[in-house]
Amino acid sequence: MITNTTAPVTDIDPFSLESITNPHPMNARLRELGPVFWVEKYQCFGVARHDWVYEILTDFETYISGGGAGPNDIRQDPEWRPPSILESDPPTHTAMRRALTGVINPAKMRQLRGGFEQHAHELGDSLLEEAQVDGIKDIAEPYPLKVFPDAVGLRPSGRENLLPYGSMVFNAFGADNQIRQEAFREGEKVSAWIMESCARENLSETGLGAEIWAAAEQGLVSPEQATLLVRALLSAGVDTTVFGIGNTLYCLASNPDQWEALRAEPQLAKFAVDEALRVESPFQKFHRTVAVDTQIEGVEIPAGAKVLVFLGAANHDPDKWGADAGSFDLQRSASGHVAFGMGLHQCVGQPIARLEIELVLTALATRFERIELAGDPVPWIHNVLRGWERLPLSLTRAA
Numbered sequence: 509m510i511t512n513t514t515a516p517v518t519d520i521d522p523f524s525l526e527s528i529t530n531p532h533p534m535n536a537r538l539r540e541l542g543p544v545f546w547v548e549k550y551q552c553f554g555v556a557r558h559d560w561v562y563e564i565l566t567d568f569e570t571y572i573s574g575g576g577a578g579p580n581d582i583r584q585d586p587e588w589r590p591p592s593i594l595e596s597d598p599p600t601h602t603a604m605r606r607a608l609t610g611v612i613n614p615a616k617m618r619q620l621r622g623g624f625e626q627h628a629h630e631l632g633d634s635l636l637e638e639a640q641v642d643g644i645k646d647i648a649e650p651y652p653l654k655v656f657p658d659a660v661g662l663r664p665s666g667r668e669n670l671l672p673y674g675s676m677v678f679n680a681f682g683a684d685n686q687i688r689q690e691a692f693r694e695g696e697k698v699s700a701w702i703m704e705s706c707a708r709e710n711l712s713e714t715g716l717g718a719e720i721w722a723a724a725e726q727g728l729v730s731p732e733q734a735t736l737l738v739r740a741l742l743s744a745g746v747d748t749t750v751f752g753i754g755n756t757l758y759c760l761a762s763n764p765d766q767w768e769a770l771r772a773e774p775q776l777a778k779f780a781v782d783e784a785l786r787v788e789s790p791f792q793k794f795h796r797t798v799a800v801d802t803q804i805e806g807v808e809i810p811a812g813a814k815v816l817v818f819l820g821a822a823n824h825d826p827d828k829w830g831a832d833a834g835s836f837d838l839q840r841s842a843s844g845h846v847a848f849g850m851g852l853h854q855c856v857g858q859p860i861a862r863l864e865i866e867l868v869l870t871a872l873a874t875r876f877e878r879i880e881l882a883g884d885p886v887p888w889i890h891n892v893l894r895g896w897e898r899l900p901l902s903l904t905r906a907a
């Protein structure tokens with residue numbers, strides 16, 4: 509129990525509806541509190557400035573992952589599922605990470621690109637006759653839901669469980685509130701389908717899943733770890749990219765001059781991806797656990813404490829990005845953003861995520877002269893992921 513911290517105390521609830529529907533004002537207030545603050549409601553520390561978010565993510569010995577990404581220390585209080593690579597530290601993490609990077613690598617990306625590109629073009633073509641679309645239901649959801657499970661080699665039936673599972677996994681990184689409980693309504697059924705799907709015999713012979721199992725065959729990881737690594741792909745690889753695509757469309761639809769710039773120079777798509785990830789980061793926040801007593805700028809941070817790490821806030825820190833940190837600008841260097849995390853655990857699937865977002869963007873930019881908001885977007889209510897449930901867009905075909 510921490511009763512007398514010298515950190516500034518805040519009564520802000522990072523998991524309230526208000527904080528979730530528009531995180532930016534909250535993030536600004538949190539950064540202004542100082543390098544570290546105490547979140548009264550959840551009895552944890554928080555960091556929201558870029559320098560300390562970066563420091564904590566790279567100091568994996570002081571701020572460990574083995575305590576879990578959620579609000580409880582899973583070393584004492586086990587989670588709803590066995591811990592993943594995300595919830596591991598070296599040396600366990602090292603072996604699992606090596607197996608995954610052996611599978612998601614540049615050669616694999618070259619191999620995936622053709623099919624991913626074709627699907628992006630088909631998606632673009634399917635929208636040509638539509639004056640108005642929903643950026644989520646018509647674009648951001650169907651695309652990753654098609655290309656990614658195919659790349660993993662997942663069986664076709666039951667794929668409707670993927671989004672609900674991702675929702676469980678990520679909502680559990682936040683408070684045990686109504687939002688989280690709602691995500692677990694059909695938890696048992698969804699979880700059972702996912703675990704079955706990770707078994708070697710239920711995966712195609714050529715996908716990422718089979719390659720993870722091949723790593724187990726070579727003795728790089730155990731069969732239990734192989735199951736967990738396939739599960740990690742299915743946990744982390746779907747919702748995040750849906751939100752990533754949706755948020756990128758939102759940024760561009762809200763900034764018509766930037767859409768024009770992209771149309772004029774399609775090779776800017778790569779920069780649009782990272783700038784959108786910075787400005788509207790899909791993964792906004794998660795916890796680390798303090799392994800040994802430490803300090804943050806004079807504030808004592810005791811072993812066992814949880815620290816809530818605000819990635820989205822760090823990505824808007826004016827000390828890092830300047831006074832216009834909140835603006836979406838393709839000319840800016842977004843390099844150093846922490847939307848994929850940083851350090852040892854930095855997103856291993858990021859080349860796949862980047863490829864998906866870039867290809868969808870390019871398919872649209874080559875077909876549509878304008879993309880504009882056609883109504884108010886409806887925020888997705890989620891403890892830690894930032895995105896839209898509905899994103900009404902009007903598309904104007906290029907001549």
Ligand code: OVM
Pocket residue numbers: 592593594595677678739740741743744
């Ligand atoms: C995992 C996992 C799950 C969710 C997110 C994540 C962002 C990893 O199972 O390893 O990383």
